[in-house]
Amino acid sequence: MDIQLATRPMQPDDEERLHRLWPRLSPDTVYRRFHSPIRGLPDETVHHLVDVDHDRREAVVATVGDEVVGVARYDRSPADPSVAEVAVLVEDAWQGVGLGRQLVTTLADLARRRGVRTVTATVQADNDRMVWLIRRLFPGSTMTVDSAVYEIRSPLTGPSAGTPEPPATAGATALLSRWG
Protein backbone atom coordinates (compact mmCIF):
# COMPACT_ATOMS: atom_id res chain seq x y z
CA MET A 1 0.00 0.00 0.00
CA ASP A 2 1.43 3.41 -0.98
CA ILE A 3 0.88 6.22 1.53
CA GLN A 4 1.29 9.94 0.87
CA LEU A 5 3.69 11.31 3.46
CA ALA A 6 4.45 15.01 3.92
CA THR A 7 7.24 16.64 5.90
CA ARG A 8 7.11 20.30 6.86
CA PRO A 9 8.32 22.64 9.60
CA MET A 10 6.30 22.74 12.83
CA GLN A 11 3.55 25.37 12.86
CA PRO A 12 1.62 26.92 15.80
CA ASP A 13 -1.58 24.93 15.19
CA ASP A 14 0.36 21.66 15.61
CA GLU A 15 -0.29 21.84 19.38
CA GLU A 16 -3.59 20.01 18.94
CA ARG A 17 -1.99 17.43 16.64
CA LEU A 18 0.72 16.72 19.24
CA HIS A 19 -1.95 16.24 21.90
CA ARG A 20 -3.65 13.73 19.59
CA LEU A 21 -0.33 12.00 18.80
CA TRP A 22 0.58 11.43 22.45
CA PRO A 23 -1.92 8.61 23.25
CA ARG A 24 -0.76 6.75 20.12
CA LEU A 25 2.81 6.45 21.51
CA SER A 26 3.89 3.37 23.45
CA PRO A 27 5.62 3.80 26.84
CA ASP A 28 8.81 2.45 25.22
CA THR A 29 8.79 5.12 22.50
CA VAL A 30 8.16 7.86 25.08
CA TYR A 31 10.97 6.54 27.28
CA ARG A 32 13.45 6.34 24.41
CA ARG A 33 12.65 9.88 23.29
CA PHE A 34 12.47 11.64 26.68
CA HIS A 35 14.63 9.24 28.76
CA SER A 36 11.99 9.12 31.47
CA PRO A 37 8.56 7.45 31.79
CA ILE A 38 6.37 10.52 31.23
CA ARG A 39 2.66 9.68 31.63
CA GLY A 40 0.67 12.76 30.66
CA LEU A 41 1.88 15.50 28.37
CA PRO A 42 1.44 18.89 30.12
CA ASP A 43 0.11 21.76 28.03
CA GLU A 44 3.22 23.84 28.76
CA THR A 45 5.48 21.06 27.42
CA VAL A 46 3.48 20.87 24.18
CA HIS A 47 3.57 24.63 23.92
CA HIS A 48 7.35 24.57 24.35
CA LEU A 49 7.74 21.83 21.72
CA VAL A 50 5.70 23.82 19.20
CA ASP A 51 7.37 27.14 19.99
CA VAL A 52 10.18 27.17 17.41
CA ASP A 53 11.80 30.21 15.78
CA HIS A 54 13.10 28.27 12.72
CA ASP A 55 16.68 29.17 13.54
CA ARG A 56 17.74 28.70 17.17
CA ARG A 57 15.06 26.04 17.61
CA GLU A 58 13.55 24.03 14.77
CA ALA A 59 11.16 21.13 14.46
CA VAL A 60 10.08 19.20 11.38
CA VAL A 61 6.96 17.07 11.41
CA ALA A 62 5.85 14.16 9.25
CA THR A 63 2.15 14.08 8.50
CA VAL A 64 -0.23 11.53 7.10
CA GLY A 65 -3.54 13.15 6.24
CA ASP A 66 -3.99 15.87 8.86
CA GLU A 67 -2.20 13.97 11.65
CA VAL A 68 1.39 14.35 12.84
CA VAL A 69 3.06 10.92 12.97
CA GLY A 70 6.67 11.97 13.60
CA VAL A 71 8.73 14.91 14.86
CA ALA A 72 12.44 15.71 14.64
CA ARG A 73 13.86 18.77 16.33
CA TYR A 74 17.05 20.58 17.06
CA ASP A 75 17.96 23.06 19.75
CA ARG A 76 21.12 25.09 19.25
CA SER A 77 23.38 25.53 22.23
CA PRO A 78 23.05 29.06 23.69
CA ALA A 79 26.78 28.96 24.45
CA ASP A 80 27.77 27.84 20.94
CA PRO A 81 25.04 28.14 18.26
CA SER A 82 27.14 26.10 15.84
CA VAL A 83 26.26 23.07 18.01
CA ALA A 84 22.71 21.67 18.05
CA GLU A 85 21.13 18.81 19.96
CA VAL A 86 18.86 16.61 17.85
CA ALA A 87 15.94 14.41 18.95
CA VAL A 88 13.40 12.47 16.94
CA LEU A 89 10.26 10.45 17.51
CA VAL A 90 8.06 8.43 15.17
CA GLU A 91 4.64 7.07 16.14
CA ASP A 92 4.89 3.32 16.83
CA ALA A 93 2.57 2.32 13.98
CA TRP A 94 4.84 4.16 11.53
CA GLN A 95 8.25 3.06 12.77
CA GLY A 96 10.57 1.13 10.50
CA VAL A 97 9.34 2.46 7.15
CA GLY A 98 11.85 5.27 6.67
CA LEU A 99 10.16 8.20 8.42
CA GLY A 100 12.90 8.69 11.01
CA ARG A 101 15.53 8.79 8.30
CA GLN A 102 13.53 11.29 6.24
CA LEU A 103 12.84 13.57 9.22
CA VAL A 104 16.45 13.66 10.41
CA THR A 105 17.74 14.19 6.86
CA THR A 106 15.39 17.18 6.40
CA LEU A 107 16.27 18.61 9.81
CA ALA A 108 20.03 18.21 9.29
CA ASP A 109 19.76 19.97 5.93
CA LEU A 110 18.05 22.98 7.54
CA ALA A 111 20.56 23.05 10.41
CA ARG A 112 23.51 22.89 8.02
CA ARG A 113 22.23 25.81 5.93
CA ARG A 114 21.90 27.87 9.12
CA GLY A 115 25.47 27.32 10.18
CA VAL A 116 25.19 24.35 12.54
CA ARG A 117 28.48 22.51 12.32
CA THR A 118 28.09 19.86 15.03
CA VAL A 119 25.08 17.79 16.05
CA THR A 120 24.73 15.98 19.34
CA ALA A 121 22.20 13.40 20.54
CA THR A 122 21.55 11.31 23.62
CA VAL A 123 20.50 7.77 22.71
CA GLN A 124 20.05 4.66 24.83
CA ALA A 125 22.78 2.18 23.95
CA ASP A 126 20.28 -0.58 23.07
CA ASN A 127 18.29 1.66 20.71
CA ASP A 128 19.52 -0.22 17.64
CA ARG A 129 17.31 1.59 15.15
CA MET A 130 18.40 5.07 16.25
CA VAL A 131 22.05 4.06 16.51
CA TRP A 132 21.84 2.62 12.99
CA LEU A 133 20.15 5.75 11.70
CA ILE A 134 22.88 7.97 13.23
CA ARG A 135 25.67 5.81 11.82
CA ARG A 136 24.09 6.00 8.36
CA LEU A 137 23.35 9.73 8.33
CA PHE A 138 26.35 10.92 10.35
CA PRO A 139 29.22 8.55 9.55
CA GLY A 140 31.71 10.80 11.36
CA SER A 141 29.94 10.34 14.71
CA THR A 142 31.70 9.58 17.94
CA MET A 143 29.69 7.69 20.55
CA THR A 144 30.67 7.89 24.20
CA VAL A 145 28.85 5.42 26.43
CA ASP A 146 27.87 6.41 29.96
CA SER A 147 25.37 4.44 32.09
CA ALA A 148 23.93 2.56 29.07
CA VAL A 149 23.44 5.83 27.18
CA TYR A 150 25.38 7.01 24.14
CA GLU A 151 26.37 10.66 24.03
CA ILE A 152 26.73 11.19 20.28
CA ARG A 153 28.60 13.99 18.59
CA SER A 154 29.05 14.42 14.88
CA PRO A 155 30.41 17.02 12.48
CA LEU A 156 27.73 18.27 10.07
CA THR A 157 29.34 18.52 6.69
CA GLY A 158 27.82 19.63 3.39
CA PRO A 159 26.67 22.91 1.76
CA SER A 160 27.96 25.97 3.54
CA ALA A 161 25.99 28.27 5.81
CA GLY A 162 23.85 30.77 3.93
CA THR A 163 22.79 28.35 1.19
CA PRO A 164 19.22 29.35 0.25
CA GLU A 165 16.61 27.28 2.01
CA PRO A 166 12.92 26.71 1.34
CA PRO A 167 10.43 29.10 3.00
CA ALA A 168 9.46 28.15 6.57
CA THR A 169 6.06 26.93 5.43
CA ALA A 170 7.37 24.75 2.60
CA GLY A 171 6.99 21.03 2.80
CA ALA A 172 7.84 17.95 0.81
CA THR A 173 5.81 14.91 -0.03
CA ALA A 174 6.84 11.37 -0.73
CA LEU A 175 5.19 8.05 -1.26
CA LEU A 176 5.95 5.42 1.32
CA SER A 177 5.19 1.75 0.95
CA ARG A 178 3.71 0.33 4.10
CA TRP A 179 2.73 -3.22 4.91
CA GLY A 180 -0.01 -4.35 7.22
Ligand SMILES: CC(C)(COP(=O)(O)OP(=O)(O)OC[C@H]1O[C@@H](n2cnc3c(N)ncnc32)[C@H](O)[C@@H]1OP(=O)(O)O)[C@@H](O)C(=O)NCCC(=O)NCCS
Ligand atom coordinates in the same frame (compact mmCIF):
# COMPACT_ATOMS: atom_id res chain seq x y z
C1 LIG B 1 14.41 5.82 16.40
C2 LIG B 1 13.30 6.23 15.46
C3 LIG B 1 13.16 7.74 15.44
C4 LIG B 1 13.67 5.76 14.05
O1 LIG B 1 12.64 6.13 13.16
P1 LIG B 1 12.04 5.03 12.19
O2 LIG B 1 11.12 5.72 11.26
O3 LIG B 1 11.48 3.95 13.01
O4 LIG B 1 13.36 4.53 11.44
P2 LIG B 1 13.59 4.28 9.89
O5 LIG B 1 12.48 3.46 9.35
O6 LIG B 1 13.87 5.59 9.23
O7 LIG B 1 14.88 3.38 9.95
C5 LIG B 1 16.12 3.91 10.36
C6 LIG B 1 17.20 2.89 10.08
O8 LIG B 1 17.14 1.84 11.04
C7 LIG B 1 17.17 0.57 10.37
N1 LIG B 1 16.39 -0.34 11.18
C8 LIG B 1 15.09 -0.58 11.12
N2 LIG B 1 14.74 -1.47 12.07
C9 LIG B 1 15.87 -1.77 12.74
C10 LIG B 1 16.17 -2.61 13.84
N3 LIG B 1 15.23 -3.32 14.48
N4 LIG B 1 17.45 -2.66 14.28
C11 LIG B 1 18.40 -1.93 13.67
N5 LIG B 1 18.18 -1.10 12.62
C12 LIG B 1 16.92 -1.04 12.17
C13 LIG B 1 16.51 0.83 9.05
O9 LIG B 1 16.92 -0.15 8.12
C14 LIG B 1 17.01 2.20 8.72
O10 LIG B 1 18.27 2.12 8.15
P3 LIG B 1 18.46 2.45 6.59
O11 LIG B 1 18.31 3.92 6.50
O12 LIG B 1 19.83 1.97 6.34
O13 LIG B 1 17.41 1.68 5.86
C15 LIG B 1 11.93 5.61 15.85
O14 LIG B 1 12.05 4.22 15.83
C16 LIG B 1 11.42 6.10 17.21
O15 LIG B 1 10.68 7.06 17.27
N6 LIG B 1 11.83 5.43 18.30
C17 LIG B 1 11.40 5.87 19.63
C18 LIG B 1 12.00 7.23 20.00
C19 LIG B 1 13.51 7.21 19.88
O16 LIG B 1 14.15 6.20 20.06
N7 LIG B 1 14.08 8.38 19.58
C20 LIG B 1 15.53 8.49 19.46
C21 LIG B 1 16.14 9.15 20.65
S1 LIG B 1 16.17 10.90 20.45
